[in-house]
Amino acid sequence: MNGIATAPVIEVKNLTCGYGETVVLQNVSFGVHAREVLFVIGGSGCGKSTLLRCLIGLLKPFHGDIAYFGKSFTAADTGQRRDILKTFGVLYQNNALWSSMTLAENISLPLEEHTSLSRADRDEIVALKLTEVGLAGSEDLYPSELSGGMQKRAALARALALDPGIVFFDEPSEGLDPIISREMDELILQVRENFGTTMVIVSHQLSSIFRLADRVIMLNHETKGIIAEGHPAELAATSIDPRVRDFLNPNNDFPKHANENSAGDRKLISK
Amino acid sequence: MNTQSTGDKTATAKVQAGVSDVECRVQIGGDWRLNERVPSWKSVFQNRMAMNVRVVSDDLGKWDTSLVLFLVHGRAWCAASKKEFHAEALPENLQALLRQVPVNSAAKPPVGASVKPWDLASNIAEKWADHAQQSVSFLGECTLGFIGVAKNPRRFRWLDCLVEMQQCWASSLPMVSLVSFLVGVILAFQSAVQLQQFGAAIYVADLVGLSVVRELGPMMAAFIVAGGTGARFAAQIGNMKVDDEIDALETVGISSVNFLALPRLLAVTVMMPILALYANVLGVLGGMFVSATMLNIPASAYWIETQNRVGFSDVSSGLFKCLFFGLAVGLAGCLRGIKCERSAAGVGTATSSAVVTGIMLIVLADALFAVIYNVLGI
Numbered sequence: 038m039n040g041i042a043t044a045p046v047i048e049v050k051n052l053t054c055g056y057g058e059t060v061v062l063q064n065v066s067f068g069v070h071a072r073e074v075l076f077v078i079g080g081s082g083c084g085k086s087t088l089l090r091c092l093i094g095l096l097k098p099f100h101g102d103i104a105y106f107g108k109s110f111t112a113a114d115t116g117q118r119r120d121i122l123k124t125f126g127v128l129y130q131n132n133a134l135w136s137s138m139t140l141a142e143n144i145s146l147p148l149e150e151h152t153s154l155s156r157a158d159r160d161e162i163v164a165l166k167l168t169e170v171g172l173a174g175s176e177d178l179y180p181s182e183l184s185g186g187m188q189k190r191a192a193l194a195r196a197l198a199l200d201p202g203i204v205f206f207d208e209p210s211e212g213l214d215p216i217i218s219r220e221m222d223e224l225i226l227q228v229r230e231n232f233g234t235t236m237v238i239v240s241h242q243l244s245s246i247f248r249l250a251d252r253v254i255m256l257n258h259e260t261k262g263i264i265a266e267g268h269p270a271e272l273a274a275t276s277i278d279p280r281v282r283d284f285l286n287p288n289n290d291f292p293k294h295a296n297e298n299s300a301g302d303r304k305l306i307s308k
Numbered sequence: 309m310n311t312q313s314t315g316d317k318t319a320t321a322k323v324q325a326g327v328s329d330v331e332c333r334v335q336i337g338g339d340w341r342l343n344e345r346v347p348s349w350k351s352v353f354q355n356r357m358a359m360n361v362r363v364v365s366d367d368l369g370k371w372d373t374s375l376v377l378f379l380v381h382g383r384a385w386c387a388a389s390k391k392e393f394h395a396e397a398l399p400e401n402l403q404a405l406l407r408q409v410p411v412n413s414a415a416k417p418p419v420g421a422s423v424k425p426w427d428l429a430s431n432i433a434e435k436w437a438d439h440a441q442q443s444v445s446f447l448g449e450c451t452l453g454f455i456g457v458a459k460n461p462r463r464f465r466w467l468d469c470l471v472e473m474q475q476c477w478a479s480s481l482p483m484v485s486l487v488s489f490l491v492g493v494i495l496a497f498q499s500a501v502q503l504q505q506f507g508a509a510i511y512v513a514d515l516v517g518l519s520v521v522r523e524l525g526p527m528m529a530a531f532i533v534a535g536g537t538g539a540r541f542a543a544q545i546g547n548m549k550v551d552d553e554i555d556a557l558e559t560v561g562i563s564s565v566n567f568l569a570l571p572r573l574l575a576v577t578v579m580m581p582i583l584a585l586y587a588n589v590l591g592v593l594g595g596m597f598v599s600a601t602m603l604n605i606p607a608s609a610y611w612i613e614t615q616n617r618v619g620f621s622d623v624s625s626g627l628f629k630c631l632f633f634g635l636a637v638g639l640a641g642c643l644r645g646i647k648c649e650r651s652a653a654g655v656g657t658a659t660s661s662a663v664v665t666g667i668m669l670i671v672l673a674d675a676l677f678a679v680i681y682n683v684l685g686i
Contacts, residue, residue: 119561125559135557146560
């Protein structure tokens with residue numbers, strides 16, 4: 038990456054979070070460096086989405102601190118919070134495009150809110166962003182008029198509207214076919230190439246993990262924290278933790294106990 | 309050794325129990341199907357003493373979860389009476405399924421345990437306190453939002469507000485017309501029967517005019533807007549919440565209250581008095597229609613009588629209340645939408661709750677205004 042000297046752009050320290058009285062993650066600490074593509078992986082229910090909700094400020098952590106570019110997000114007042122929100126974009130799992138607005142309005146709204154650009158300038162930026170994601174000329178379409186893959190692209194264009202330094206992705210290839218999912222991966226790499234954007238991606242799509250990730254952190258619901266961290270190929274080859282190896286090497290044989298259970302299930306159906 | 313069969317005529321599942329000194333040997337056979345009658349342990353053991361059980365298969369045909377359930381029950385029964393349960397002779401896949409179910413799985417706490425009345429009361433109180441806290445904080449956010457708009461009106465979403473006004477007007481108009489006209493008709497009919505006895509039929513105009521303009525016109529308009537526009541607000545905003553659109557707004561740094569609630573609140577607050585004024589006119593027309601057709605009072609006489617009795621203060625006091633009715637409907641709709649649960653059922657609950665809350669607030673506000681106007685002598 039950019040070298041050892043750079044301070045992390047996102048720094049998470051001793052983060053504990055959850056819902057109500059349930060703790061989902063406990064004392065999680067990690068950093069994300071500039072231009073890095075970091076994948077947050079782990080089985081269902083391990084707290085990937087909870088971590089993401091904390092990072093983007095939709096969930097208040099129980100304690101611990103999240104800092105962007107050295108400024109605390111958790112302790113920020115309203116004004117500072119607005120400034121930090123400008124520095125990142127989010128691509129939601131179900132895109133969350135504003136359904137009552139056209140694509141142009143969707144992309145232009147963040148610009149309207151945070152900049153004093155004129156209407157004409159905003160329109161130009163909208164056209165530019167749509168071209169970047171391969172949707173040139175779709176300004177006046179409504180989200181419901183687009184296919185799943187196109188909606189994803191549009192949502193990425195909106196996430197990139199303010200040229201953020203960081204983009205968060207929640208399951209970017211969920212529900213897409215392998216070809217479109219691959220195109221999406223290429224688009225992500227291209228954006229990183231063009232703008233030097235830092236990416237934090239929550240996903241369990243192995244092909245994307247191996248194609249894109251500079252580093253992965255793996256969460257586990259039993260330990261409520263990070264059980265592995267590193268380059269995915271290295272982890273897959275060298276990790277001694279069976280949970281990590283099983284996750285990253287799905288083509289290996291089932292572990293003994295899992296095999297027995299599924300054999301029982303199969304018999305039950307076939308009998 | 310005595311044996312007995314508990315097989316049913318229609319079902320092919322069979323259980324045979326052979327009792328020796330040391331154990332009860334249970335042979336299972338035939339086809340076991342969930343949708344057919346299968347034997348139970350009660351018929352196997354009847355009134356015998358508990359003893360160790362060994363299950364073996366004998367000509368076992370096709371089977372499904374019903375057999376697994378049968379064995380799990382037998383095992384739980386043995387565990388409860390501290391006896392041994394042997395299933396080693398059964399097919400391997402059946403044993404594997406049995407192993408998946410924990411032995412003590414049958415010993416669950418009773419479901420639907422009775423709730424103590426004070427617990428129930430405290431739960432309800434907690435829920436209400438929660439609701440009240442949500443409402444107050446939402447009201448606070450809206451107030452701050454409006455102060456922000458007053459400072460910087462250009463940031464307000466005027467276009468959204470106009471669109472909402474138009475929608476509110478268009479969707480409420482037919483119902484408001486029908487209902488308020490009929491209310492005028494009904495009032496005129498009911499009062500005419502009494503007033504005619506005293507030869508005072510002309511006073512129908514006074515009665516209809518005053519009650520429609522002071523109370524019923526604004527009230528009917530408000531109820532219809534609560535049922536239509538209030539419900540629409542909750543459903544729209546609730547759906548946006550389910551689709552993460554509100555989260556998307558918040559992470560762009562746009563307050564959902566400023567963006568979604570304020571334009572709607574202003575729209576419905578402005579539209580309510582206008583709709584109420586329209587309802588007043590239709591109500592009076594309804595009374596006039598009955599008087600002209602049934603009571604032989606000419607429309608002109610009816611109109612002059614109405615003009616003499618119904619003053620500016622009557623009309624304006626009714627319309628002034630409407631500002632608050634509109635605010636109540638808007639607040640209920642937007643609050644329920646924003647606090648909606650993230651599910652399809654959540655949107656339904658939010659919508660109906662918006663209507664109920666809206667109507668309740670309207671009636672409360674109306675009662676309050678009745679007292680205030682009385683004290684002020686309006």
